[in-house]
Amino acid sequence: MSGDIVVIAEHRDGAILDPTYELLGRARSLAAASGGEAIAVLLGSGVAGLAGSLGAAARVIVVDGPGLASFSPTAYQAALVPLVREREPALVLIANSGSGMDVAAGLSAALDLPLAAYAIDLTIDAGGPLATCQLYAGKIQAKVRFAGGRGIVTAVAGSFPAEAGMGPGSPVIETVAPAATDDRIRFVDLLRPEAGDVDITRESVLVSVGRGIGEQENIELVEALAAALGGAVSSSRPIADLGWLPRTRQGGKSGLKVKPRVYLALGISGAPEHLEGMRGAELIIAVNSDARAPIFSVAHYGVVADLLDVVPALTARVGG
Amino acid sequence: MDYVVLLKQVPDLAEELEIDADGTGLDREWLSFVASEWDEYALEEALLLRDQGHGGTVTCLALGVETGDVDELLATCLARGADRVIKVGSFEAPPDSHTAAAAFADALAHVHYDLILTGVQAIDDLDGQVGPLLATRLDLPHVSVVTHIALAHHHTTVTVHQEYAGGIVAEFEATLPAVLGVQTSRETPRYAPVSRIRQLMKTATIEAMAGGGGAGSGLVIEAMAIPETGSTAEMISGNPQAIAERIAAILSERGIGTAVAR
Known part of the structure; x- marks a missing residue:
């Protein structure tokens, strides 16, 4: 086991999404406590250019393959399982998003690594990683640890400041091909919402x-x-x-x-x-x-x- | 097309939750239980697919948990139109998601399925969602946060939508059999009269199957707490007019609300 903290990067339309920066910022401070590296894992096809947006990481692992051109639960899981098994990070951080839920629970079952879901805080102390998770629609908070000292965490968006994960830097960039592919789920299209009569994001x-x-x-x-x-x-x-x-x-x-x-x-x-x-x-x-x-x-x-x-x-x- | 739906009961959030004496779980003595709302959407979608020309059967599985009333949950499935219901394993308290997935996987070795549907999440799935955990155990593909399900005529693939933030949706084609975590159904889950459910609880066959070899979540719960609500909020009380007066004043300080601003 290493002290590395891995963040699975989420991206769309050629840009890293905010929840990834939130996780990366927290990964930096956790890696300092665990004596490892903050590592961003970026999956896609021809996405090496995006690695430069992940300067807050010490290392970016670009998993590049034609089957990863768009997110697919099976393609991501097939590529990530051997990678996480080989690198043995202390923690894998994943956003609690539509795709993140698929990736996190799939990895947990495939790798027999425990998963702490709906985390709103995550620290490392003498006892190892400690996650604070929301339960019962936010009416209860649970503080949990991993029995074996390592695991996967899905975090609720907005739990950590994104700015901490946006810093410039010159991470080591490793590019690898996916070790396995699985096309049982195939991406077809991305559907965007039609504009409404009112844009609620612009109302004061x-x-x-x-x-x-x-x-x-x-x-x-x-x-x-x-x-x-x-x-x-x-x-x-x-x-x-x-x-x-x-x-x-x-x-x-x-x-x-x-x-x-x-x-x-x-x-x-x-x-x-x-x-x-x-x-x-x-x-x-x-x-x-x-x-x-x-x-x-x-x-x-x-x-x-x-x-x-x-x-x-x-x-x-x-x-x- | 054979559909399997996985359901469970969860504590009713309309009632106050309390922490047990250990400080690591819910005090279950006075809890009341209701069906997990996302599981109800999963059942509704399965019934709609079966009845919209694809045919086949809908089989509902729930764990045999002593808290709550699993027989009532399964009788409700029958009253809504499920063809077959099965109680899996025996548990004193609701198990974690990993244990639940292992138990369902055991039972599904004896049940035919083309499509497995369950709720995308539950309010108590601290160790992750049952859908992808089960799918990975059974080596099946899985999609979470599904809002639209369309079966191909040849019944070998299904087209689904997965929701992302900002109203963006990805469309996927999945090879069957597959597991879907359902976010919402096209129709509001159908109503089943209580009298019919009571009658079915007496007369219907609820099958039982073994399952659940103590997989465990691998999580250690150190503490559970009820977060302080209102600790940062300044609470306003009084009659509606007094409350309106105070809110209007707060808004007025920010130049909002025409009448108070002038």
Whole structure:
């Protein structure tokens, strides 16, 4: 076993994604504690040029092959299993993204390495790696260690500052061919969302609704409030799944990442997937009937009440 | 086309969670359990695929866990339209995902399948998601965070969508058999009347199969805690008018809200 900390880089449209920089920044400090290197592993086809964007790593391993031109769960797993087995890193860090979930759990089962999922913090002390993970939609946090001292961690986006992983540098670059291929899952196409009537990533005031809205007809109430505040209505995932608001209004992990000046979270419990997309807002005011809702852990102001009582009163107050 | 759906129950988050005396697990004494919502989406998709011209059977598997009510979970599957239900192994408490995957793998040696569907995640899968863990054990391809499933007419491949951040979606073609972690279903999971579920719990056949040789997660839980909520938030209380007044004032300080700004 080495003290190396491996980060599986995620990239799209010729750019490294932010969660990779977040992991790389943390990998640097962990590698200093474990006496190893922070190593970025970059899979793709003709992606050597992207290695230069990973300057914060001590080493970049470029796994280059035509079968890796786009992400595929089987192709990534086939290429990564022999690599991780051979290098024996102390930790493998992977973003808790759509593709990251496939890669991490697949590696865990294939390599018999334990996996700590949904991590929001990760340190190394005398006892080895210690991960803090979110459970039960963020209502519980668990501190876990790996029985054998090494393992895989998937981290919730936004848990570490991306800036720490963006530094310049001159990492050692190794280019290898994938040791194995598996084309049982074939990439077909990347589908991008159609532009909506409102771009919630550009609004400075978002009035955001979740399940607490109760009925579709109550959406009118939040639209009235948004109009009175000069903002726009956004939502958590369940509201978009129900079709009560267009998908383009959805914030969170599977929706859009928003950073408005004011975010009013109405009837949103604050599952980790939602917090990931809005916790960067300058001012968060949360209204929820459940005093234990995780949204209150990121809110600056909190109200334990039924939003159907508060919203009309607030609309009347600011609407004059 | 034979579909297998893996389901489980999880603690009902509408109720307060408490940590046990050891400080490393949930106090299960007063917990109530509900079906994991993503597993319900997986079942709905399987039923839709079967009924939309692809035919075949839907078999539901759940672990025989003493907490909660696995018989009710499986009877609900039958009431919704599953063809066959199987209880796998015997567990005092809900096992970790690695152990669950090992148990399902044991049982699936005796069940025919073309497509295995399960929830993309569960609120308690600290050691990872069962779908890819099981798939790797069975040497099957897997896709997580699936929102769209279309079977080819020849039933040898399936086309699926995988969700990424920002509403971007990748389309994949997977060779069957395969395992899918379902994020959401096209339709809201169908309703089954409680009276029908109660009746099926008395009359239906719930098969039992062995499974689960103590794979273990390899994780050591040092501590569990309820995060302090509201510790950083300033809480506002009062009647709706007083609350509205205070929020309006906070917004006004930032120049937001026309009436208070003037």
